[in-house]
Amino acid sequence: MPLLLPEALADHAPMLAVLVPLLAAPLAMLFGNRAFAYGISFAASVASFIFSMFLLARVMDGSVLSYHLGGWAPPLGIEYRVDAANALVLLIVSAISAVVLPFARTSIETEIAERHHTLFYACYMLCFTGLMGVAITGDAFNVFVFLEVSSLSTYVLVALGAEKDRRALSAAYDYLILGTIGATFFVIGLGLIYMTTGTLNMADLAQRLTGLESNRTLRSGFAFIVVGMGLKMAIYPLHRWLPSAYTYAPSAVSAFLAATATKVAIYVVLRFMFSVYSAKFGFERDTLQLIIFPFAIIAMFAASIVACYQINLKRMLAYSSIAQIGYMLLGVSMLNVTGLSATLVHLFNHAVTKGALFLAVGAIVYRTGSALLPHMAGLGRKMPWTSAAIVIGGLSLIGIPSTAGFVSKWVLIAGAFERDAWPVAVLIVASSLIAVVYVWRVLEVLYLQPAPANSTATEAPLGLLIPTWILALASIWFGLDADLTVSVSRTAAEALLNGGFGGDAAIIMGVEGRK
Amino acid sequence: MMDHHLILRVVTKLLVAPILLFGLYVQFHGDFGPGGGFQAGVIFAVAFILYGLVFSLKRLCKTVPDWLVHRLIAVGLLLYAGTGVVSMFLGGAFLDYNVLSKDPVAGQHWGILIIELGVGITVFAVMLAIYYAFAGRPPALDDADW
Numbered sequence: 206m207p208l209l210l211p212e213a214l215a216d217h218a219p220m221l222a223v224l225v226p227l228l229a230a231p232l233a234m235l236f237g238n239r240a241f242a243y244g245i246s247f248a249a250s251v252a253s254f255i256f257s258m259f260l261l262a263r264v265m266d267g268s269v270l271s272y273h274l275g276g277w278a279p280p281l282g283i284e285y286r287v288d289a290a291n292a293l294v295l296l297i298v299s300a301i302s303a304v305v306l307p308f309a310r311t312s313i314e315t316e317i318a319e320r321h322h323t324l325f326y327a328c329y330m331l332c333f334t335g336l337m338g339v340a341i342t343g344d345a346f347n348v349f350v351f352l353e354v355s356s357l358s359t360y361v362l363v364a365l366g367a368e369k370d371r372r373a374l375s376a377a378y379d380y381l382i383l384g385t386i387g388a389t390f391f392v393i394g395l396g397l398i399y400m401t402t403g404t405l406n407m408a409d410l411a412q413r414l415t416g417l418e419s420n421r422t423l424r425s426g427f428a429f430i431v432v433g434m435g436l437k438m439a440i441y442p443l444h445r446w447l448p449s450a451y452t453y454a455p456s457a458v459s460a461f462l463a464a465t466a467t468k469v470a471i472y473v474v475l476r477f478m479f480s481v482y483s484a485k486f487g488f489e490r491d492t493l494q495l496i497i498f499p500f501a502i503i504a505m506f507a508a509s510i511v512a513c514y515q516i517n518l519k520r521m522l523a524y525s526s527i528a529q530i531g532y533m534l535l536g537v538s539m540l541n542v543t544g545l546s547a548t549l550v551h552l553f554n555h556a557v558t559k560g561a562l563f564l565a566v567g568a569i570v571y572r573t574g575s576a577l578l579p580h581m582a583g584l585g586r587k588m589p590w591t592s593a594a595i596v597i598g599g600l601s602l603i604g605i606p607s608t609a610g611f612v613s614k615w616v617l618i619a620g621a622f623e624r625d626a627w628p629v630a631v632l633i634v635a636s637s638l639i640a641v642v643y644v645w646r647v648l649e650v651l652y653l654q655p656a657p658a659n660s661t662a663t664e665a666p667l668g669l670l671i672p673t674w675i676l677a678l679a680s681i682w683f684g685l686d687a688d689l690t691v692s693v694s695r696t697a698a699e700a701l702l703n704g705g706f707g708g709d710a711a712i713i714m715g716v717e718g719r720k
Numbered sequence: 721m722m723d724h725h726l727i728l729r730v731v732t733k734l735l736v737a738p739i740l741l742f743g744l745y746v747q748f749h750g751d752f753g754p755g756g757g758f759q760a761g762v763i764f765a766v767a768f769i770l771y772g773l774v775f776s777l778k779r780l781c782k783t784v785p786d787w788l789v790h791r792l793i794a795v796g797l798l799l800y801a802g803t804g805v806v807s808m809f810l811g812g813a814f815l816d817y818n819v820l821s822k823d824p825v826a827g828q829h830w831g832i833l834i835i836e837l838g839v840g841i842t843v844f845a846v847m848l849a850i851y852y853a854f855a856g857r858p859p860a861l862d863d864a865d866w
Binding site for chain 2: 217220224227228230231232234235237272273274275276327714
């Protein structure tokens with residue numbers, strides 16, 4: 206995938222992927238013009254997407270890129286460090302943002318007061334900037350800063366749903382409290398690491414941590430970081446904020462968050478587990494096998510079963526997201542390249558699938574004003590395209606062959622077999638059967654129940670259908686042609702497990718590279 | 721409405737100008753002494769908030785309207801990020817102040833001065849915006865209902 210950028214841009218690609226949306230946020234706010242705000246946000250997302258593709262293409266050979274901010278050399282200065290693992294996350298976030306924004310343009314008409322539209326775009330861009338920044342930075346404290354940028358704007362975005370349903374406010378408040386606790390735990394963990402090593406640069410940390418396995422401060426730092434980010438990614442017992450936040454947020458926000466926010470948190474945990482700390486540490490292996498692994502299995506079943514009983518479709522999808530996070534963590538806890546690449550491939554495939562589903566639900570909400578299943582009776586005939594997108598997304602969620610979800614589960618089961626853990630493989634298949642139950646409930650309501658006689662619902666406008674179908678088709682495409690996603694994830698998983706992040710990097714803009 | 725708080729009004733009028741001046745001092749002396757954009761922004765906003773507390777929100781909104789505060793938040797951030805972009809155009813990395821001037825030391829001076837100004841403007845505007853948001857809420861009970 207040779208992707209050419211002018212040399213001047215290529216040198217700054219890591220910075221620009223974050224900087225362009227950061228600039229778009231104040232510009233969207235400054236002029237107070239809705240069309241302009243949308244235009245610049247969309248342009249920024251597309252530009253960021255192009256830079257991310259370029260970065261991914263450059264690091265696919267296993268190399269690492271380093272960009273020194275402000276001309277200060279790391280470990281003192283802040284460094285942006287790109288390898289295959291975070292280039293993949295950057296690509297997911299920017300691609301989803303570029304697809305969701307055109308959807309948001311139409312969907313917020315009915316969900317958010319017009320005077321708030323430019324502020325919505327500004328917040329959305331800040332959230333996007335934060336997520337990109339978390340993924341790209343090679344400085345542990347910088348992760349926290351960007352995490353707060355994205356979190357604070359996320360709380361606002363969720364609260365914007367109050368226009369339609371006042372419960373969005375309490376959902377945003379719950380998320381605010383739990384998210385802040387998560388961020389605090391994370392920064393306490395960083396403090397403990399900093400106290401022991403005196404550095405915050407991830408690559409530098411990796412080197413200084415070797416041989417310090419028995420240090421208690423570092424162990425507690427690890428615990429704080431895993432729990433803190435666990436709150437952010439809604440790992441099973443820490444997921445309480447997620448269902449309400451996704452249910453009451455505006456449709457476009459739900460889609461964007463479901464597809465990106467938890468993924469970025471998972472990436473951070475992976476980075477800390479494998480690049481900063483090392484899988485060689487006994488306490489980390491124990492954490493993964495005695496804590497993360499059982500919770501991942503519980504999440505797969507408990508959250509799926511709860512999803513079967515929801516009557517709000519958005520809430521059902523939210524619970525299904527918690528179950529999917531279980532699959533991703535299961536892949537990590539296998540501690541082999543195949544398991545880890547299953548996690549990464551599922552990051553991508555689940556982003557596409559859940560994005561498509563949330564967008565399709567958003568289209569239904571746009572037309573009928575409700576996400577409650579009983580209100581969707583017979584919509585399969587009234588809104589055929591939207592319903593078909595839900596069918597595709599649902600099949601991918603179950604993991605039917607020829608959908609993206611199948612590829613993830615295939616790799617995950619392969620990882621389980623690699624460890625001779627066939628009971629785990631059975632559990633994966635069994636939990637997929639629960640997904641059949643909740644997806645079937647939706648399909649039954651959409652297609653088999655008669656529409657009420659007074660139903661006036663019509664097919665969603667093209668502005669909503671096109672983004673939905675881009676993601677729906679993508680979840681089929683990446684199910685049929687899994688070469689790209691699987692090979693990228695494998696490179697990324699190898700990069701993580703081999704600890705290449707701490708090694709030599711190609712400095713593309715830095716003190717040495719100054720002209 | 722506020723006619724009976726004579727002492728408060730006189731003292732406020734005396735205080736506003738020195739507070740503003742001190743804010744500017746903290747802002748622009750920040751690279752030599754203690755201070756910088758964050759502190760200066762808060763101090764600068766304090767002068768306005770004090771004025772608003774004593775002379776009513778309505779009169780403050782006339783001086784610094786809502787829309788201006790929102791724009792200033794964006795302007796400050798743009799000033800900060802814009803400095804970084806300029807240094808990129810001049811051949812350095814993002815926020816590399818050395819390239820801002822022929823002399824790297826002078827460049828560092830200019831760089832920190834401008835981005836701190838950006839920080840100061842944004843912090844000032846955010847403080848005011850928060851004050852407006854809280855003070856501007858219609859009270860659940862009128863004063864007369866107490």
